[in-house]
Amino acid sequence: MASKVLKKPRSFYDIYERNPSPDKKMPHYCPGCGHGNVHKFIAEALDDFDVADRTVFVSPVGCSVFAYYYFDTGNTQAAHGRAPAVATGTKRALPHSIVISYQGDGDLAAIGTAEILHAANRGESMTVFFINNAIYGMTGGQMAPTTLIDQRTTTTPTGRSAHNEGFPIKVAELISQLEAPVYVERVALFDNKQRARARMAVRKAIKNQVDNLGFSLVEILSPCPSGWKMDPVDSMKWIRDVMMNQFPLGVYKDITKEVEPYIHEPYHPTAEEIKKLIEIIPESDKHFARSDVPERYKDPQIKVAGFGGQGVLLLGAALAQAGMLQDYHVSWLPSYGPEMRGGTANCHVNIREIEVGSPMVSNPTVLIALNRPSLEKFEPDVVPGGLIIYDKSLIDIDVKRTDVEVLAIPATKMADELGNTRTANMITMAAYAAYTGQFDKETLYETLKSAIKRQRLIEINRKAVDAGYEFGLKNRKK
Amino acid sequence: MEKKILETPFVKVEPELCKGCGLCIEACPPQVLKFHSKFNSKGYHYAYYIGENCTGCGVCFYACPEPEAIIVYKKGYEYVGEEVA
Numbered sequence: 001m002a003s004k005v006l007k008k009p010r011s012f013y014d015i016y017e018r019n020p021s022p023d024k025k026m027p028h029y030c031p032g033c034g035h036g037n038v039h040k041f042i043a044e045a046l047d048d049f050d051v052a053d054r055t056v057f058v059s060p061v062g063c064s065v066f067a068y069y070y071f072d073t074g075n076t077q078a079a080h081g082r083a084p085a086v087a088t089g090t091k092r093a094l095p096h097s098i099v100i101s102y103q104g105d106g107d108l109a110a111i112g113t114a115e116i117l118h119a120a121n122r123g124e125s126m127t128v129f130f131i132n133n134a135i136y137g138m139t140g141g142q143m144a145p146t147t148l149i150d151q152r153t154t155t156t157p158t159g160r161s162a163h164n165e166g167f168p169i170k171v172a173e174l175i176s177q178l179e180a181p182v183y184v185e186r187v188a189l190f191d192n193k194q195r196a197r198a199r200m201a202v203r204k205a206i207k208n209q210v211d212n213l214g215f216s217l218v219e220i221l222s223p224c225p226s227g228w229k230m231d232p233v234d235s236m237k238w239i240r241d242v243m244m245n246q247f248p249l250g251v252y253k254d255i256t257k258e259v260e261p262y263i264h265e266p267y268h269p270t271a272e273e274i275k276k277l278i279e280i281i282p283e284s285d286k287h288f289a290r291s292d293v294p295e296r297y298k299d300p301q302i303k304v305a306g307f308g309g310q311g312v313l314l315l316g317a318a319l320a321q322a323g324m325l326q327d328y329h330v331s332w333l334p335s336y337g338p339e340m341r342g343g344t345a346n347c348h349v350n351i352r353e354i355e356v357g358s359p360m361v362s363n364p365t366v367l368i369a370l371n372r373p374s375l376e377k378f379e380p381d382v383v384p385g386g387l388i389i390y391d392k393s394l395i396d397i398d399v400k401r402t403d404v405e406v407l408a409i410p411a412t413k414m415a416d417e418l419g420n421t422r423t424a425n426m427i428t429m430a431a432y433a434a435y436t437g438q439f440d441k442e443t444l445y446e447t448l449k450s451a452i453k454r455q456r457l458i459e460i461n462r463k464a465v466d467a468g469y470e471f472g473l474k475n476r477k478k
Numbered sequence: 479m480e481k482k483i484l485e486t487p488f489v490k491v492e493p494e495l496c497k498g499c500g501l502c503i504e505a506c507p508p509q510v511l512k513f514h515s516k517f518n519s520k521g522y523h524y525a526y527y528i529g530e531n532c533t534g535c536g537v538c539f540y541a542c543p544e545p546e547a548i549i550v551y552k553k554g555y556e557y558v559g560e561e562v563a
Contacts, residue, residue, distance in 0.1 A: 003552075004484075004551065004552045004553075004554050004555035004556070005549065005550065005551050005552065005555050006536045006539040006548075006549065006550040006552075007539075007546070007549040007550075008545045008546040008549075009545070012545050012546075021520070023494060023495070025495055025545075025546050026495055026497070026544065027544070027545065029543060030497075031497035031498060031499035031522065031543075032497070032499035032500075032501055032543065033543055034543065035543070036542070036543020036544055036545070037540065037541070037542075037543050039543075039545070040540070040542075040543070040545060041540075043545070070545070191505075192505050192507075192537045192540075192541065195505075195540050195541060196540070199540060225499070231499075231500070232499035232500055232501055233499075233500050233501065233504050236501070236504070
């Protein structure tokens with residue numbers, strides 16, 4: 001039913017908190033700014049489709065950054081250009097919401113080009129309103145990707161030249177070339193007829209999402225009287241006489257009659273499915289009694305360090321896993337460079353009787369160093385009275401500190417003799433467990449079941465545990 | 479209070495919420511909106527309705543970028559008291 005009154009849509013707040021004036025009823029936009037018209041069209045459509053309560057409006061960076069002060073909907077504000085990514089996340093998590101990504105040309109067509117292309121290409125079920133005013137309005141009228149050829153801006157004082165700054169990016173044309181979008185139209189705000197078309201386009205783009213049809217984008221040629229240094233009425237004429245020549249209006253794509261509605265329900269795998277997917281052997285539900293640990297080795301804060309590829313992180317994770325089997329509070333914090341092999345890697349492990357406050361271990365009570373740079377780097381950090389375990393077969397220097405315990409183990413050599421050099425980490429782990437009495441052998445065996453993904457390697461790692469354990473016991477400090 | 483039914487379409491411009499951009503004046507088909515010679519507390523010459531010949535077409539409402547500066551009452555609108563004045 002057509003309403004007998006045209007007034008502020010309910011999807012706008014009554015009061016705009018940010019406004020410094022006492023009435024708080026005026027948005028911050030300049031006189032004659034097109035944002036106001038498009039906001040009105042959107043709010044009216046949200047009213048009419050009765051979807052404001054399930055709408056999430058994503059504000060961009062640009063003049064419309066404060067849209068969340070105006071729309072009485074769910075609101076988020078995205079980093080510059082990232083509104084389509086934020087909108088994607090919102091829509092994927094809440095597939096029954098109506099997600100609106102509202103962006104300007106600096107936001108969508110410059111810094112956010114990749115975001116919009118891929119969101120459109122994935123056919124995310126969202127509605128994008130692209131406000132094209134051919135400049136960066138908020139920052140004072142610099143050239144934007146959409147600036148017209150020959151248009152003067154503060155950064156193209158002699159006019160945009162195709163040779164120097166390239167051609168204006170035509171977003172509606174670009175997006176319409178992709179397969180997934182269902183509706184792409186370019187409209188303008190310059191006269192009553194065009195405003196009516198723009199209003200219908202805004203409504204259709206929102207309705208498409210209400211009907212779960214997919215990705216819609218409406219590009220709106222919109223005046224920026226302040227940035228263009230024109231009065232509002234002349235701005236409208238400029239859109240009609242100049243801007244429209246380079247940005248032709250029209251429907252660039254509409255396959256809404258051909259597509260089937262589709263709701264992308266999120267996939268929530270169960271914990272069991274996740275374990276299967278990432279090939280984790282179901283966790284043991286076994287629990288082991290805690291070993292009788294001498295006072296000075298209790299509550300270890302461990303740093304394990306070495307080259308990437310030595311199994312440094314796995315060694316630490318196995319220690320934490322063993323701790324869990326004995327119902328300790330544990331943490332494991334890896335730290336490594338981008339290299340899979342050959343870089344440096346270290347990890348921080350806490351095995352505590354009380355809850356772990358911080359997973360960081362800056363001053364370890366136990367340092368396990370698998371190469372020389374790690375020993376040199378972290379030896380000074382070990383607390384007095386702490387323990388340093390290092391791989392003697394790879395490190396040709398001695399520990400200089402005299403206020404710490406030292407266990408030098410030829411782990412790599414021992415691993416070689418077992419037939420697999422890469423088990424040096426498990427040998428070292430077992431040596432630590434035996435030396436300090438932290439874990440018994442049965443706990444370590446159980447740990448291997450979840451720490452070692454490949455079943456065929458479990459046997460060799462059990463041998464490594466045996467060898468390391470024996471070494472640790474033999475060298476225990478009396 | 480007694481319910482009234484609007485006989486003649488009416489447009490209301492809220493002086494304090496108008497930024498004086500002039501788009502409604504430019505847009506109005508019967509040309510019944512004008513700039514006021516006074517300005518509002520923000521310093522804008524606001525638009526006002528000359529008082530007759532509004533057709534209630536609503537074109538000015540969609541031309542106006544402000545959410546609440548213009549209200550258009552169409553013929554047949556039901557109201558009470560002094561809402562439409």
